[in-house]
Protein backbone atom coordinates (compact mmCIF):
# COMPACT_ATOMS: atom_id res chain seq x y z
CA UNK A 1 0.00 0.00 0.00
CA UNK A 2 1.33 3.43 -0.95
CA UNK A 3 2.03 5.91 1.84
CA UNK A 4 2.70 9.65 1.59
CA UNK A 5 6.46 10.24 1.71
CA UNK A 6 6.11 12.39 4.84
CA UNK A 7 5.07 9.30 6.83
CA UNK A 8 3.76 11.32 9.75
CA UNK A 9 2.17 8.91 12.21
CA UNK A 10 -1.33 9.87 13.38
CA UNK A 11 -2.94 8.36 16.45
CA UNK A 12 -6.70 7.83 16.36
CA UNK A 13 -8.57 10.79 17.69
CA UNK A 14 -12.23 10.01 18.31
CA UNK A 15 -12.71 13.05 20.54
CA UNK A 16 -15.15 13.26 23.41
CA UNK A 17 -17.99 10.75 23.67
CA UNK A 18 -21.49 12.04 24.48
CA UNK A 19 -23.73 10.97 27.34
CA UNK A 20 -26.92 9.11 26.45
CA UNK A 21 -29.09 12.21 26.50
CA UNK A 22 -26.74 14.19 24.27
CA UNK A 23 -26.44 11.27 21.84
CA UNK A 24 -30.18 10.82 21.55
CA UNK A 25 -30.61 14.51 20.76
CA UNK A 26 -27.81 14.48 18.20
CA UNK A 27 -28.42 15.03 14.51
CA UNK A 28 -26.37 11.89 13.73
CA UNK A 29 -29.01 9.83 15.51
CA UNK A 30 -31.97 11.63 13.93
CA UNK A 31 -34.02 10.22 11.05
CA UNK A 32 -33.51 10.99 7.39
CA UNK A 33 -35.41 10.00 4.27
CA UNK A 34 -33.57 8.56 1.30
CA UNK A 35 -36.46 8.95 -1.14
CA UNK A 36 -39.09 6.43 -0.09
CA UNK A 37 -36.94 4.87 2.62
CA UNK A 38 -36.77 6.33 6.12
CA UNK A 39 -33.59 5.71 8.08
CA UNK A 40 -33.83 5.95 11.86
CA UNK A 41 -30.40 7.54 12.04
CA UNK A 42 -27.88 9.26 9.80
CA UNK A 43 -25.30 6.58 10.61
CA UNK A 44 -24.11 4.59 7.61
CA UNK A 45 -21.87 1.59 7.00
CA UNK A 46 -20.51 1.85 3.45
CA UNK A 47 -19.83 -1.17 1.26
CA UNK A 48 -16.89 -3.38 2.23
CA UNK A 49 -15.99 -6.61 0.44
CA UNK A 50 -15.14 -9.18 3.16
CA UNK A 51 -14.38 -12.12 0.78
CA UNK A 52 -16.86 -14.46 2.36
CA UNK A 53 -19.11 -15.43 -0.58
CA UNK A 54 -18.81 -18.96 -2.00
CA UNK A 55 -16.50 -19.50 -4.97
CA UNK A 56 -19.60 -19.25 -7.19
CA UNK A 57 -20.71 -15.93 -5.67
CA UNK A 58 -23.51 -17.22 -3.42
CA UNK A 59 -24.30 -15.90 0.04
CA UNK A 60 -22.61 -18.22 2.56
CA UNK A 61 -23.24 -18.61 6.30
CA UNK A 62 -20.14 -16.47 6.83
CA UNK A 63 -21.69 -13.68 4.75
CA UNK A 64 -24.82 -13.85 6.90
CA UNK A 65 -22.76 -13.77 10.13
CA UNK A 66 -20.80 -10.78 8.87
CA UNK A 67 -23.77 -8.55 8.03
CA UNK A 68 -25.75 -9.76 11.02
CA UNK A 69 -22.88 -8.59 13.19
CA UNK A 70 -22.98 -5.09 11.65
CA UNK A 71 -26.76 -5.03 12.03
CA UNK A 72 -26.45 -5.64 15.78
CA UNK A 73 -24.95 -2.14 16.05
CA UNK A 74 -28.13 -0.83 14.37
CA UNK A 75 -26.70 1.67 11.89
CA UNK A 76 -29.31 3.71 10.01
CA UNK A 77 -28.06 2.29 6.70
CA UNK A 78 -25.90 -0.73 5.91
CA UNK A 79 -24.59 -1.31 2.40
CA UNK A 80 -23.78 -4.84 1.30
CA UNK A 81 -20.47 -5.16 -0.52
CA UNK A 82 -19.92 -4.57 -4.24
CA UNK A 83 -22.01 -7.32 -5.85
CA UNK A 84 -21.49 -8.39 -9.46
CA UNK A 85 -24.41 -7.81 -11.84
CA UNK A 86 -23.24 -10.17 -14.57
CA UNK A 87 -23.73 -13.89 -14.64
CA UNK A 88 -20.04 -14.63 -15.07
CA UNK A 89 -17.59 -16.33 -12.69
CA UNK A 90 -15.84 -13.74 -10.52
CA UNK A 91 -14.36 -15.73 -7.62
CA UNK A 92 -15.74 -15.28 -4.11
CA UNK A 93 -17.32 -11.92 -4.95
CA UNK A 94 -21.01 -11.78 -4.16
CA UNK A 95 -23.21 -11.98 -7.26
CA UNK A 96 -26.73 -10.94 -8.23
CA UNK A 97 -26.66 -11.60 -11.99
CA UNK A 98 -29.19 -14.47 -11.99
CA UNK A 99 -32.31 -15.54 -10.08
CA UNK A 100 -30.43 -18.48 -8.55
CA UNK A 101 -28.71 -15.95 -6.23
CA UNK A 102 -32.07 -14.78 -4.87
CA UNK A 103 -32.65 -17.27 -2.01
CA UNK A 104 -29.27 -16.46 -0.43
CA UNK A 105 -29.77 -12.72 -0.79
CA UNK A 106 -33.23 -13.03 0.73
CA UNK A 107 -31.79 -14.93 3.69
CA UNK A 108 -29.25 -12.11 4.08
CA UNK A 109 -31.90 -9.37 4.06
CA UNK A 110 -34.01 -11.31 6.58
CA UNK A 111 -31.00 -11.84 8.86
CA UNK A 112 -30.15 -8.12 8.90
CA UNK A 113 -33.74 -7.19 9.62
CA UNK A 114 -33.92 -9.63 12.53
CA UNK A 115 -30.51 -8.70 13.99
CA UNK A 116 -31.28 -4.97 13.95
CA UNK A 117 -34.80 -5.35 15.31
CA UNK A 118 -35.97 -3.90 11.99
CA UNK A 119 -34.05 -0.66 12.60
CA UNK A 120 -31.34 -0.90 9.95
CA UNK A 121 -32.20 -0.22 6.32
CA UNK A 122 -30.33 -2.50 3.96
CA UNK A 123 -28.80 -1.51 0.63
CA UNK A 124 -26.76 -3.48 -1.86
CA UNK A 125 -24.01 -2.04 -4.01
CA UNK A 126 -24.31 -3.09 -7.66
CA UNK A 127 -21.04 -3.27 -9.56
CA UNK A 128 -19.82 -3.85 -13.08
CA UNK A 129 -16.13 -4.23 -13.78
CA UNK A 130 -14.08 -4.96 -16.89
CA UNK A 131 -11.66 -7.79 -17.63
CA UNK A 132 -8.25 -7.73 -16.03
CA UNK A 133 -5.49 -10.34 -16.30
CA UNK A 134 -2.59 -11.17 -14.05
CA UNK A 135 0.85 -9.78 -14.86
CA UNK A 136 2.28 -12.43 -17.17
CA UNK A 137 5.56 -14.23 -17.09
CA UNK A 138 7.49 -12.47 -19.92
CA UNK A 139 8.10 -15.78 -21.73
CA UNK A 140 4.36 -16.45 -21.73
CA UNK A 141 3.60 -12.90 -22.82
CA UNK A 142 5.83 -13.06 -25.86
CA UNK A 143 5.04 -16.71 -26.63
CA UNK A 144 1.24 -16.58 -26.22
CA UNK A 145 -0.30 -13.15 -25.74
CA UNK A 146 1.56 -10.65 -27.89
CA UNK A 147 0.26 -10.22 -31.42
CA UNK A 148 3.15 -9.50 -33.74
CA UNK A 149 2.56 -6.32 -35.75
CA UNK A 150 4.34 -4.67 -38.70
CA UNK A 151 5.63 -2.05 -36.20
CA UNK A 152 7.50 -4.77 -34.28
CA UNK A 153 9.01 -6.13 -37.48
CA UNK A 154 10.04 -2.70 -38.60
CA UNK A 155 11.69 -1.87 -35.26
CA UNK A 156 13.61 -5.14 -35.37
CA UNK A 157 14.45 -4.96 -39.07
CA UNK A 158 12.82 -8.37 -39.54
CA UNK A 159 10.21 -7.74 -42.24
CA UNK A 160 10.40 -11.33 -43.52
CA UNK A 161 11.12 -13.14 -40.27
CA UNK A 162 8.76 -15.88 -39.20
CA UNK A 163 6.56 -14.88 -36.24
CA UNK A 164 8.45 -17.10 -33.80
CA UNK A 165 11.71 -15.32 -34.66
CA UNK A 166 10.14 -11.90 -34.06
CA UNK A 167 8.82 -13.06 -30.69
CA UNK A 168 12.17 -14.52 -29.70
CA UNK A 169 13.95 -11.30 -30.69
CA UNK A 170 11.50 -9.20 -28.68
CA UNK A 171 11.92 -11.45 -25.66
CA UNK A 172 15.68 -10.90 -25.85
CA UNK A 173 15.53 -7.08 -25.80
CA UNK A 174 16.55 -5.01 -22.79
CA UNK A 175 13.68 -3.35 -20.87
CA UNK A 176 14.75 0.09 -22.18
CA UNK A 177 14.74 -1.07 -25.77
CA UNK A 178 11.47 -2.97 -25.31
CA UNK A 179 9.83 0.16 -24.03
CA UNK A 180 10.71 1.83 -27.32
CA UNK A 181 9.57 -1.06 -29.49
CA UNK A 182 6.27 -1.92 -27.81
CA UNK A 183 3.32 0.47 -27.94
CA UNK A 184 2.24 1.75 -24.47
CA UNK A 185 -0.66 -0.71 -24.19
CA UNK A 186 1.62 -3.68 -24.99
CA UNK A 187 4.16 -2.43 -22.47
CA UNK A 188 1.40 -2.13 -19.89
CA UNK A 189 0.14 -5.65 -20.61
CA UNK A 190 3.67 -6.97 -20.12
CA UNK A 191 4.54 -5.05 -16.98
CA UNK A 192 1.14 -4.70 -15.24
CA UNK A 193 -1.10 -7.31 -16.87
CA UNK A 194 -3.73 -6.79 -19.55
CA UNK A 195 -6.63 -4.57 -18.52
CA UNK A 196 -9.70 -3.56 -20.53
CA UNK A 197 -10.78 0.07 -20.57
CA UNK A 198 -14.07 1.75 -21.43
CA UNK A 199 -12.20 3.43 -24.28
CA UNK A 200 -11.29 0.16 -26.04
CA UNK A 201 -13.68 0.86 -28.88
CA UNK A 202 -12.08 -1.84 -31.02
CA UNK A 203 -13.60 -4.48 -28.72
CA UNK A 204 -17.23 -5.39 -29.43
CA UNK A 205 -18.17 -5.91 -25.79
CA UNK A 206 -16.72 -2.53 -24.80
CA UNK A 207 -18.35 -0.63 -27.64
CA UNK A 208 -21.65 -2.24 -26.67
CA UNK A 209 -21.53 -1.29 -22.97
CA UNK A 210 -24.14 1.49 -23.36
CA UNK A 211 -26.56 -1.12 -24.74
CA UNK A 212 -25.79 -3.93 -22.31
CA UNK A 213 -25.31 -2.23 -18.95
CA UNK A 214 -28.68 -0.53 -18.33
CA UNK A 215 -30.50 -3.87 -18.57
CA UNK A 216 -27.96 -5.71 -16.42
CA UNK A 217 -28.17 -3.08 -13.66
CA UNK A 218 -31.98 -2.98 -13.86
CA UNK A 219 -32.34 -6.77 -13.63
CA UNK A 220 -29.98 -6.82 -10.66
CA UNK A 221 -31.93 -4.05 -8.92
CA UNK A 222 -35.21 -5.92 -9.42
CA UNK A 223 -33.63 -8.98 -7.79
CA UNK A 224 -32.46 -6.80 -4.89
CA UNK A 225 -36.02 -5.59 -4.37
CA UNK A 226 -37.36 -9.15 -4.56
CA UNK A 227 -34.79 -10.26 -2.00
CA UNK A 228 -36.06 -7.61 0.42
CA UNK A 229 -33.40 -4.90 0.19
CA UNK A 230 -34.60 -1.38 0.92
CA UNK A 231 -32.41 0.20 -1.72
CA UNK A 232 -29.63 -0.17 -4.23
CA UNK A 233 -26.42 1.79 -4.52
CA UNK A 234 -25.14 1.98 -8.10
CA UNK A 235 -21.37 1.65 -7.93
CA UNK A 236 -20.12 4.63 -9.93
CA UNK A 237 -16.91 4.95 -7.88
CA UNK A 238 -13.29 3.79 -7.84
CA UNK A 239 -11.71 1.81 -10.66
CA UNK A 240 -14.75 0.20 -12.19
CA UNK A 241 -16.80 0.54 -15.36
CA UNK A 242 -19.24 3.29 -14.45
CA UNK A 243 -16.66 5.44 -12.72
CA UNK A 244 -14.51 5.12 -15.80
CA UNK A 245 -17.38 6.41 -17.94
CA UNK A 246 -17.65 9.45 -15.67
CA UNK A 247 -13.90 10.07 -15.60
CA UNK A 248 -12.33 12.91 -17.55
CA UNK A 249 -10.01 10.19 -18.90
CA UNK A 250 -12.95 8.78 -20.87
CA UNK A 251 -12.37 9.79 -24.48
CA UNK A 252 -14.96 7.54 -26.17
CA UNK A 253 -16.14 9.04 -29.44
CA UNK A 254 -19.64 7.55 -29.54
CA UNK A 255 -21.41 10.22 -27.51
CA UNK A 256 -20.52 8.54 -24.18
CA UNK A 257 -17.11 10.16 -23.66
CA UNK A 258 -15.40 13.52 -23.88
CA UNK A 259 -17.53 16.36 -22.51
CA UNK A 260 -19.17 15.99 -19.07
CA UNK A 261 -22.62 15.83 -20.72
CA UNK A 262 -21.49 12.74 -22.62
CA UNK A 263 -19.65 11.10 -19.73
CA UNK A 264 -22.72 11.29 -17.50
CA UNK A 265 -25.00 9.89 -20.21
CA UNK A 266 -24.59 6.17 -19.47
CA UNK A 267 -24.71 6.63 -15.66
CA UNK A 268 -28.01 8.49 -16.13
CA UNK A 269 -29.36 5.90 -18.57
CA UNK A 270 -28.49 3.13 -16.12
CA UNK A 271 -30.24 5.04 -13.33
CA UNK A 272 -33.36 5.67 -15.44
CA UNK A 273 -33.63 2.00 -16.34
CA UNK A 274 -33.11 0.91 -12.73
CA UNK A 275 -35.70 3.39 -11.48
CA UNK A 276 -38.18 2.31 -14.13
CA UNK A 277 -37.72 -1.35 -13.26
CA UNK A 278 -37.82 -1.09 -9.48
CA UNK A 279 -40.64 1.40 -9.04
CA UNK A 280 -40.93 4.08 -6.41
CA UNK A 281 -40.68 2.06 -3.19
CA UNK A 282 -36.97 1.20 -3.45
CA UNK A 283 -34.30 3.83 -2.78
CA UNK A 284 -31.93 4.22 -5.71
CA UNK A 285 -28.72 6.21 -5.35
CA UNK A 286 -25.12 5.96 -6.33
CA UNK A 287 -21.62 6.09 -4.95
CA UNK A 288 -19.21 8.20 -6.98
CA UNK A 289 -15.92 9.99 -6.58
CA UNK A 290 -15.57 13.47 -5.15
CA UNK A 291 -12.22 13.44 -6.94
CA UNK A 292 -10.49 10.80 -9.08
CA UNK A 293 -7.16 11.77 -7.49
CA UNK A 294 -5.18 10.80 -10.62
CA UNK A 295 -3.59 12.97 -13.27
CA UNK A 296 -6.14 14.09 -15.85
CA UNK A 297 -9.03 12.60 -13.87
CA UNK A 298 -12.15 14.26 -12.46
CA UNK A 299 -11.86 17.19 -10.09
CA UNK A 300 -14.34 18.21 -7.45
CA UNK A 301 -15.85 20.64 -10.00
CA UNK A 302 -16.66 17.67 -12.26
CA UNK A 303 -18.14 15.77 -9.33
CA UNK A 304 -20.26 18.76 -8.28
CA UNK A 305 -21.64 18.92 -11.80
CA UNK A 306 -22.35 15.16 -11.87
CA UNK A 307 -23.92 15.27 -8.42
CA UNK A 308 -26.30 17.96 -9.57
CA UNK A 309 -27.27 15.94 -12.65
CA UNK A 310 -27.85 12.81 -10.52
CA UNK A 311 -30.03 14.86 -8.19
CA UNK A 312 -31.93 16.37 -11.12
CA UNK A 313 -32.57 12.87 -12.46
CA UNK A 314 -34.18 11.97 -9.12
CA UNK A 315 -31.60 9.83 -7.33
CA UNK A 316 -32.46 9.26 -3.67
CA UNK A 317 -28.94 9.66 -2.28
CA UNK A 318 -25.41 10.52 -3.30
CA UNK A 319 -22.56 8.77 -1.50
CA UNK A 320 -19.09 10.23 -1.99
CA UNK A 321 -15.83 8.35 -1.97
CA UNK A 322 -12.50 9.40 -3.47
CA UNK A 323 -9.66 7.90 -5.52
CA UNK A 324 -9.07 4.16 -5.71
CA UNK A 325 -8.14 4.10 -9.40
CA UNK A 326 -6.10 1.74 -11.58
CA UNK A 327 -4.15 4.50 -13.31
CA UNK A 328 -1.62 4.86 -10.48
CA UNK A 329 -1.72 1.32 -9.11
CA UNK A 330 1.53 -0.32 -8.03
CA UNK A 331 3.15 -2.86 -10.32
CA UNK A 332 1.96 -6.32 -9.25
CA UNK A 333 4.30 -9.30 -8.95
CA UNK A 334 4.38 -11.79 -11.82
CA UNK A 335 1.24 -13.93 -11.59
CA UNK A 336 -0.65 -11.26 -9.59
CA UNK A 337 -3.26 -8.74 -10.73
CA UNK A 338 -2.94 -4.98 -10.47
CA UNK A 339 -4.99 -3.66 -7.58
CA UNK A 340 -6.53 -0.20 -7.74
CA UNK A 341 -5.93 0.79 -4.12
CA UNK A 342 -2.13 0.53 -4.14
CA UNK A 343 -1.15 3.98 -5.41
CA UNK A 344 -1.67 7.56 -4.18
CA UNK A 345 -5.33 7.50 -5.30
CA UNK A 346 -5.78 4.32 -3.26
CA UNK A 347 -4.40 6.17 -0.29
CA UNK A 348 -7.00 8.89 -0.78
CA UNK A 349 -9.69 6.22 -0.75
CA UNK A 350 -8.49 4.47 2.42
CA UNK A 351 -6.00 6.75 4.15
CA UNK A 352 -3.90 5.07 6.82
CA UNK A 353 -2.23 6.18 10.05
CA UNK A 354 0.95 7.15 8.17
CA UNK A 355 -0.01 10.33 6.37
CA UNK A 356 0.99 13.73 5.13
CA UNK A 357 0.38 16.88 7.18
CA UNK A 358 -3.33 16.77 6.29
CA UNK A 359 -3.71 13.52 8.18
CA UNK A 360 -5.97 10.57 7.43
CA UNK A 361 -9.15 11.81 9.11
CA UNK A 362 -11.86 13.42 7.02
CA UNK A 363 -9.98 14.10 3.79
CA UNK A 364 -13.25 13.80 1.86
CA UNK A 365 -15.25 16.27 3.95
CA UNK A 366 -14.26 19.48 2.11
CA UNK A 367 -14.85 18.08 -1.40
CA UNK A 368 -18.14 16.45 -0.34
CA UNK A 369 -19.32 19.73 1.20
CA UNK A 370 -18.54 21.48 -2.09
CA UNK A 371 -20.57 18.93 -4.04
CA UNK A 372 -23.46 19.21 -1.59
CA UNK A 373 -23.42 23.01 -1.89
CA UNK A 374 -23.65 22.74 -5.69
CA UNK A 375 -26.57 20.29 -5.43
CA UNK A 376 -28.39 22.56 -2.98
CA UNK A 377 -27.66 25.66 -5.09
CA UNK A 378 -29.36 23.93 -8.01
CA UNK A 379 -32.44 23.48 -5.82
CA UNK A 380 -32.20 19.80 -4.87
CA UNK A 381 -32.46 18.36 -1.36
CA UNK A 382 -30.89 14.99 -2.21
CA UNK A 383 -29.14 13.55 0.87
CA UNK A 384 -25.36 13.41 0.60
CA UNK A 385 -23.21 10.85 2.42
CA UNK A 386 -19.58 11.43 3.35
CA UNK A 387 -17.04 8.75 4.30
CA UNK A 388 -13.32 8.61 4.94
CA UNK A 389 -11.38 8.39 8.19
CA UNK A 390 -14.33 9.30 10.41
CA UNK A 391 -14.23 7.50 13.74
CA UNK A 392 -15.73 9.75 16.41
CA UNK A 393 -19.06 11.23 17.45
CA UNK A 394 -17.86 14.82 17.66
CA UNK A 395 -16.49 14.80 14.13
CA UNK A 396 -19.61 13.16 12.69
CA UNK A 397 -21.92 15.56 14.49
CA UNK A 398 -19.86 18.59 13.45
CA UNK A 399 -20.09 17.53 9.79
CA UNK A 400 -23.88 17.36 10.01
CA UNK A 401 -24.24 20.57 12.01
CA UNK A 402 -22.08 22.43 9.48
CA UNK A 403 -24.22 21.12 6.62
CA UNK A 404 -21.22 19.44 4.99
CA UNK A 405 -23.20 16.20 4.54
CA UNK A 406 -26.54 14.66 5.53
CA UNK A 407 -25.30 11.23 6.61
CA UNK A 408 -21.91 10.20 7.93
CA UNK A 409 -20.44 6.85 6.95
CA UNK A 410 -17.69 4.89 8.65
CA UNK A 411 -16.30 1.77 7.02
CA UNK A 412 -13.18 0.71 8.91
CA UNK A 413 -14.35 2.11 12.25
CA UNK A 414 -17.49 -0.03 11.88
CA UNK A 415 -15.41 -3.05 10.94
CA UNK A 416 -13.26 -2.43 14.00
CA UNK A 417 -16.34 -2.12 16.21
CA UNK A 418 -19.71 -2.84 14.60
CA UNK A 419 -21.41 -2.05 17.92
CA UNK A 420 -20.01 1.45 18.02
CA UNK A 421 -23.21 3.19 16.90
CA UNK A 422 -25.18 1.37 19.60
CA UNK A 423 -22.50 2.12 22.19
CA UNK A 424 -22.41 5.84 21.41
CA UNK A 425 -26.18 6.07 21.32
CA UNK A 426 -26.39 4.39 24.72
CA UNK A 427 -23.86 6.82 26.19
CA UNK A 428 -21.20 4.08 26.37
CA UNK A 429 -18.69 5.74 24.05
CA UNK A 430 -15.90 4.77 26.41
CA UNK A 431 -16.46 1.13 25.35
CA UNK A 432 -15.82 1.87 21.66
CA UNK A 433 -12.91 -0.01 20.11
CA UNK A 434 -11.28 2.69 18.03
CA UNK A 435 -9.87 2.00 14.57
CA UNK A 436 -6.15 2.70 14.34
CA UNK A 437 -6.20 3.00 10.54
CA UNK A 438 -3.50 0.35 10.18
CA UNK A 439 -5.02 -0.96 6.92
CA UNK A 440 -4.34 -4.54 8.02
CA UNK A 441 -7.94 -5.22 6.91
CA UNK A 442 -7.26 -3.66 3.54
CA UNK A 443 -4.13 -5.80 3.14
CA UNK A 444 -6.30 -8.90 3.56
CA UNK A 445 -8.83 -7.52 1.08
CA UNK A 446 -6.05 -7.01 -1.43
CA UNK A 447 -5.03 -10.66 -1.15
CA UNK A 448 -8.69 -11.70 -1.40
CA UNK A 449 -8.40 -13.19 2.09
CA UNK A 450 -11.30 -13.11 4.52
CA UNK A 451 -11.25 -9.59 5.94
CA UNK A 452 -10.93 -9.19 9.71
CA UNK A 453 -9.59 -6.49 12.06
CA UNK A 454 -6.24 -6.62 13.76
CA UNK A 455 -7.77 -5.37 17.00
CA UNK A 456 -10.17 -8.28 17.49
CA UNK A 457 -9.37 -11.24 15.26
CA UNK A 458 -7.29 -13.04 17.91
CA UNK A 459 -9.39 -12.08 20.96
CA UNK A 460 -11.54 -14.50 23.00
CA UNK A 461 -11.08 -17.37 20.60
CA UNK A 462 -12.61 -19.73 23.18
CA UNK A 463 -15.95 -17.88 23.07
CA UNK A 464 -18.73 -20.34 22.12
CA UNK A 465 -19.78 -20.30 18.47
CA UNK A 466 -16.63 -18.60 17.14
CA UNK A 467 -16.06 -19.26 13.42
CA UNK A 468 -12.42 -19.23 12.31
CA UNK A 469 -10.90 -18.08 9.03
CA UNK A 470 -9.75 -20.57 6.40
CA UNK A 471 -6.19 -20.32 7.74
CA UNK A 472 -7.51 -21.30 11.19
CA UNK A 473 -5.83 -18.34 12.89
CA UNK A 474 -8.41 -15.58 13.02
CA UNK A 475 -11.97 -15.27 14.22
CA UNK A 476 -14.25 -14.00 11.47
CA UNK A 477 -16.48 -11.68 13.50
CA UNK A 478 -15.71 -9.56 16.56
CA UNK A 479 -16.44 -10.62 20.13
CA UNK A 480 -19.86 -9.87 21.51
CA UNK A 481 -20.23 -6.55 23.33
CA UNK A 482 -21.18 -7.00 26.96
CA UNK A 483 -22.37 -3.65 28.22
CA UNK A 484 -20.49 -2.70 31.38
CA UNK A 485 -21.38 0.94 31.92
Ligand SMILES: Cc1cc2nc3c(=O)[nH]c(=O)nc-3n(C[C@H](O)[C@H](O)[C@H](O)COP(=O)(O)O)c2cc1C
Nearest residue numbers: 046047048049081082349350388389410411412445
Ligand atom coordinates in the same frame (compact mmCIF):
# COMPACT_ATOMS: atom_id res chain seq x y z
C1 LIG B 1 -11.91 -4.21 3.33
C2 LIG B 1 -12.55 -3.10 2.56
C3 LIG B 1 -13.38 -3.38 1.49
C4 LIG B 1 -13.99 -2.35 0.77
N1 LIG B 1 -14.89 -2.64 -0.22
C5 LIG B 1 -15.57 -1.64 -0.83
C6 LIG B 1 -16.63 -1.91 -1.75
O1 LIG B 1 -17.01 -3.06 -1.98
N2 LIG B 1 -17.24 -0.86 -2.34
C7 LIG B 1 -16.91 0.44 -2.06
O2 LIG B 1 -17.51 1.36 -2.62
N3 LIG B 1 -15.93 0.73 -1.18
C8 LIG B 1 -15.28 -0.27 -0.55
N4 LIG B 1 -14.35 0.03 0.41
C9 LIG B 1 -14.09 1.46 0.75
C10 LIG B 1 -14.93 1.89 1.95
O3 LIG B 1 -16.32 1.80 1.69
C11 LIG B 1 -14.60 3.33 2.40
O4 LIG B 1 -14.94 4.22 1.38
C12 LIG B 1 -13.13 3.51 2.75
O5 LIG B 1 -12.70 2.45 3.58
C13 LIG B 1 -12.90 4.83 3.47
O6 LIG B 1 -13.75 4.95 4.59
P1 LIG B 1 -13.27 4.66 6.12
O7 LIG B 1 -12.13 5.56 6.38
O8 LIG B 1 -14.49 4.95 6.93
O9 LIG B 1 -12.85 3.23 6.17
C14 LIG B 1 -13.73 -0.99 1.13
C15 LIG B 1 -12.88 -0.72 2.21
C16 LIG B 1 -12.30 -1.74 2.93
C17 LIG B 1 -11.42 -1.41 4.10
Ligand code: SF4
Nearest residue numbers: 436438439441453454
Ligand atom coordinates in the same frame (compact mmCIF):
# COMPACT_ATOMS: atom_id res chain seq x y z
S1 SF4 C 1 -7.48 -3.65 10.80
FE1 SF4 C 1 -8.91 -2.78 12.25
S2 SF4 C 1 -7.76 -1.10 13.21
FE2 SF4 C 1 -6.67 -1.60 11.32
S3 SF4 C 1 -7.61 -0.24 9.77
FE3 SF4 C 1 -8.72 -2.15 9.67
S4 SF4 C 1 -10.49 -1.84 11.00
FE4 SF4 C 1 -8.99 -0.25 11.53
